[in-house]
Amino acid sequence: MEMDKYKEEKQKENVLIDLITKIALIAIATREIAETYFRINFWIDKIKEKPEKEAKSSFLIPEKTKLTFKNIIGFKETKSELKSALEWPLKYKELMENYDIEPINGICLFGPPGCGKTHFVRCAAGEFNVNLYLASPSTIGSMWYGQTEKRIRKLFNEARRNSPSIIAIDEADKLLPKSSGSSVQPRVISEFLQNMDGLLTEKSQTIVILLTNEPWKLNEAIIRRGRVDRIIYVPPPDYETRVLLFKYYMSKVMHNIDENVSFKELGNLTEASQKGYYSSAAIREICRTAKEEAFKNTLSSINKVKISMEHFQIALLKVPPDISTESISKYNEWKMTYASYMLP
Template sequence: MSSDDEPEPTLSVPDTADELIERFGQSDAAEEALFGELTKAQVSLADVGGLANVKEQLERSFLAPLRNPQMAAAFGKKAGGGLLLWGPPGCGKTFLARAVAGEMGANFYDVGLADVLDMWIGSSERNLAAIFETARRNSPCVLFFDEIDALGQKRSHLRHAAGLRTVVNQLLAELDGVSASNEGVFVLAATNHPWDVDEALLRPGRFDRKLLVLPPDAPARHAVLQYHLRSKPTEQLNLGKVVEATEGYSGADIAHVVESATEACLSASIATGEVQPIGTQHLLTAALESSSTIGPWLETARNHVVYSNRSGDYDELEAFLRLRDKRRR
């Protein structure tokens, strides 16, 4: 019989949900799955404007031991492990993680909550296993989890969500390298709510190093403004004034200021039929008409500083809040 005469193969449809789950577990799909975004990092810490203190801490506690593994071993320090970036939203935690990968010449594997969680029983755990396996195959690799507080939420808060408890357990097992070695895989995570992260994730060998990423300082705000204005028609700008006007703004807030000024100039250009470049006053007006969006986060953080800082985990944040209060008086 010729190939043209061969009957086409038929696919049997599972009769029950249990049969579907069992069939998925027997398939090799997880071996080929690629969740999230895997890229070669093209930026480094040199591309991060300002934030000298953050970069110095990254170098001292994370990057230097990786660059000098023998020296680190002589002092009983293990190269690698995990790093938790925490702080208010929109302040560049993901960009910093990408820059760390660039410093290491590593791949950057960006994984979000939607890449892991699945409605089917057991699928979220399989997704996590596949993600770590992908990172191992592409080492050296920085595996980055955004919103780790949602993925690794305190299990004491999950009494009525057994499925999420098993996801946390799977994440702990993968971080510990229970099923395979994590050599060459460096796990970073970001959260706006470190107080919601399960304590087990913060133990040695996991996310035992934590770095507070605060709103951009003056040099960083200047760099953010330059970045977002780089391809737009502008007058001779006095960015120093705009930097002063955006104190306390997140990087995302500053991007919004530039976008608002751009829209105003675009409307004026359409009305006059000529390009109206962005000027300093356009940016100052946009900054005046907007405000920092991190206020609610700071108030929540203040409560944790006051009532939950017995371990000293939030000392740096407490110092920042005191300085901020002093400046506002």
């Protein structure tokens, strides 16, 4: 009997010890969770309160460029469209108001990479002698809570204060993308749209130009009348432009070019094919490679070797088309979706 009683007491003791142990473990775990929670919240608060200690950001310093539309080689149609879109609001603002014509608020400049969209904007700013604020997601974006929105406000305020001006956003589709599931992006887009709408309300002489290689990724809220009023395509260079580009990139070595070099023939050799299209950047690379090939021949020769069509043929083998036919089809399809935004 005593033995049974002893076992029963021992069993109760073990159950109690087990219960106390579990309670202790729960208490420890709860404390660790609580401490972790407070540590996380402490740093979240710090991040939210983090002051932005930085020199005046480069995108807040306006560019004053001496470039004009004369510095754009070729691209006759695109140049004409951009000039027409900017001329009225930047040169004839008061006259437009007299006729109750609302100025253009925004322009979307789109097309494949390497075709000079940023160069177009710089030349436009110089042509109309206005301040240019060139920004991108990397210069506006911040890891700190609310700082991206703050930078957007600063950008628009600076541009308004120093108008007439152009705000150009490079890689706009990354700053203003379609819904991504991020909690940050809606705040950024909302801030940008509010400031953009404010330009029209205040009748400010500031125009926003969105630059993008992938316009179909832009948030739908930005591509609508009253915000973006003109869609301008910067395509791969056409035949006339390619010939002019070859002449331009070889202009400093004309004394060193063989008489068999035909710029018109080079324009034909870089025509679009099933392999794709050549960008302006690719044309520049072909010229650079041809010069290098002639230079290498000169190093291994007694006499100076002139740049010939043979050197260009080698360069064409080394520098293939850099824009796919599929991407051009996609650009044309997107362009047709917004055909009414194009100039007649």
